[in-house]
Amino acid sequence: MQEKENPSFDIKDSVSPEKMKMNVFEAIATRRSIRKFTSQDVPMEILGVVIDGGRYAPSSGNIQNWRFVLVKDKENKQRVAEAAMHQLWIASAPVIIVVCAETEKLKQFYGIRGDRLYSVQNCAAAIENMLLTAHCLGLGSCWVSDFDEDMLKRALNIPGDIRPQAILPLGYPDEIVPAPTHYTMENVCYFESYGTRVSNIERVMQNPLVFDKISRLFKGLIDVGKDAIEKRKGSKK
Numbered sequence: 001m002q003e004k005e006n007p008s009f010d011i012k013d014s015v016s017p018e019k020m021k022m023n024v025f026e027a028i029a030t031r032r033s034i035r036k037f038t039s040q041d042v043p044m045e046i047l048g049v050v051i052d053g054g055r056y057a058p059s060s061g062n063i064q065n066w067r068f069v070l071v072k073d074k075e076n077k078q079r080v081a082e083a084a085m086h087q088l089w090i091a092s093a094p095v096i097i098v099v100c101a102e103t104e105k106l107k108q109f110y111g112i113r114g115d116r117l118y119s120v121q122n123c124a125a126a127i128e129n130m131l132l133t134a135h136c137l138g139l140g141s142c143w144v145s146d147f148d149e150d151m152l153k154r155a156l157n158i159p160g161d162i163r164p165q166a167i168l169p170l171g172y173p174d175e176i177v178p179a180p181t182h183y184t185m186e187n188v189c190y191f192e193s194y195g196t197r198v199s200n201i202e203r204v205m206q207n208p209l210v211f212d213k214i215s216r217l218f219k220g221l222i223d224v225g226k227d228a229i230e231k232r233k234g235s236k237k
C-alpha cells in the first residue's frame with residue numbers, strides 16, 4: 001500500500017470556490033438524506049473529491065482503517081440494493097460507495113476497544129465527511145446501514161475479516177427533502193453532570209458569564225450531593 005500522500009496533490013484543487021457551494025455549517029445544517037437521483041453521471045474527478053473528504057477524516061492513531069468499494073456496474077449495484085433489505089432505490093444512483101472497516105491493525109494496537117469501537121467510529125467520521133462533501137458539491141447521498149452483511153460481502157467479494165459499515169448511493173438529487181425535526185439544545189445538553197438540564201439554554205449559550213455561573217452552581221450542588229453520599233456511607237460503617 002502506498003502510505004504517503006501524493007506530493008503533486010494540491011488540496012486547493014478540491015476546494016476551489018466554484019466547486020464548493022457553501023461553508024461547513026451551512027453544509028451540516030442543510031444536508032438531507034437523498035434517495036432519488038437524476039440519471040446524470042457523477043464525473044470521476046468529483047467522485048475523487050468526495051473520497052478525499054472521507055480520507056481526511058480523523059481516525060484513532062491515524063490508522064485510517066476505512067476502505068471504499070466504488071460500484072458503478074449495473075448488476076453489482078442491483079446486488080448491493082438487494083443486500084440492503086431490497087432498498088431498490090439504491091441501484092438507481094449512478095455510483096455507490098461501500099465503506100468497509102479493516103479491523104486488524106486496530107485490534108493489534110487497541111484490543112477489543114479498537115476492534116469493536118474505534119474501527120466503527122473512524123468509518124463513521126469518514127462517512128459523514130463524505131456526505132457533507134457530496135452535499136457541498138451539489139450531490140446527494142444517504143447513509144444506508146440496514147443491510148445483510150454476509151450478502152453484501154458476497155456481492156462485492158469483501159473478505160471475511162473486513163466489515164462493511166455503510167452503503168452511500170451517490171448522484172445528483174431528484175427530490176427536495178424537507179428538514180427533519182431535531183431535538184432542541186435543552187433536550188440534549190446537560191451541565192457538569194449527566195442529566196442536569198437548564199431551561200432557556202439559548203440565553204445561557206449566548207452569555208459566557210451566565211454559562212460559568214450555572215456551571216459553578218451545578219458543580220457546587222453536585223459536590224454537596226457527593227459529600228452527603230460519602231458521609232452516609234461513612235456513618236453506616
Ligand SMILES: Cc1cc2nc3c(=O)[nH]c(=O)nc-3n(C[C@H](O)[C@H](O)[C@H](O)COP(=O)(O)O)c2cc1C
Nearest residue numbers: 031032033034035087142143144145146147177180
Ligand atoms: C447509522 C445510520 C443508518 C441508516 N440507515 C438507513 C437505511 O438503511 N436506509 C435509509 O433509507 N436511510 C438510512 N439512514 C438515514 C436516516 O434515515 C436519516 O439520516 C434520518 O432520517 C435523518 O434524516 P436526514 O439524513 O435527512 O437528516 C441511516 C442513517 C444512519 C446514521
